[in-house]
Amino acid sequence: MERVYNFSAGPACLPIEVLKQAQDDFISYGNSGMNVMEMSHRSKEYQDIIDTAEADLRDLMNIPDNYSVLFLQGGASLQFAMVPLNLMTKYKKAHFVKTGQWAKKAIEQAKKFGEANVVASSEDKTFSYIPQLNADMFTPDADYVHITSNNTIYGTRFTKLPPVGDLPLVSDMSSCILSEEINVADYALIYAGAQKNIGPAGVTIVIIRNDLIGHAPDSVPTMLNYKTYADNGSMFNTPPTYAIYIAGLVFKHLKKLGGVGEMEKINKEKAAMLYEFIDNSPLFQATVEPKYRSLMNVPFITGSEELDKEFVAGAKKAGLVNLKGHRSVGGMRASIYNAMPESGVRELIAYMAKFEAEHK
């Protein structure tokens, strides 16, 4: 069976080099005589794996020393609740920018613990843009500001920081972490489920400024308190050992390719190629205004549900899979994370051109 080009929004494709490395290690990791998933998380071998993964991520993202890197479970969805549980401590209020379904879910969870104040929303136009933000929206009577840096379903992204002043900025970077260079110090907390740009589902990365750890009320369960993870090297209990190991392989791979700056360059080229084709197409249309377009998730439509269906089915036959848009948007969506090679984007464009010619 040949590999396909997998445009899934997540779980998404992984670099073939990483899969091969995992295959090499499968029966026995190094001299251990066992697979990593069979290994005690308290063993020296495993400690090396998690320490190296953290060090490589710190390197890749230039994470300052006053930030902790935590490996959690529960997906980005658990962070929708953990962030307010841990951070809504003084004003019991946070500002939210509502840019899609994931932001909405974060808002719903925050409401359980305090006031979730929506400062701006793009819901009026099916979340096809990022709302204009200005400094007076972010009143200082809030514990933090929450944004979704890249909106996986709608294919939009923040291209500049919201003017939050001194307020801690929290971002859901599930679908854009490691795709372009950012300054971690601009954020108080970054979280991301792994299954798009990092590795397998099951591990969630939290990067948190240390002064924000340790303020959760006593009523917060131990496993929902960031302090538990920070104090115990993410090993208060058994972490998702295998997912962290694969994430570590991805980090090594990214370093070998030249790091996040290099990925950003490639991602911009891949996205530009695809958007340019769509913008010049008599058949396909992009759904997002150019200035808000995501580098990772590219939604497009033909304008006819029938044709969309035919497109997706034909693409699958051509080895280009998971191009169906999210059920709430319809149409198509090509997710082109770090691990999607340029050749995959070229093949997609070639198929689109062929489809277009057949449907003049």
Ligand code: PMP
């Ligand atoms: N936030 C964003 C931006 C996402 O794309 C997703 C998943 N598609 C989630 C949160 C939810 O992630 P999880 O399934 O890991 O809870």
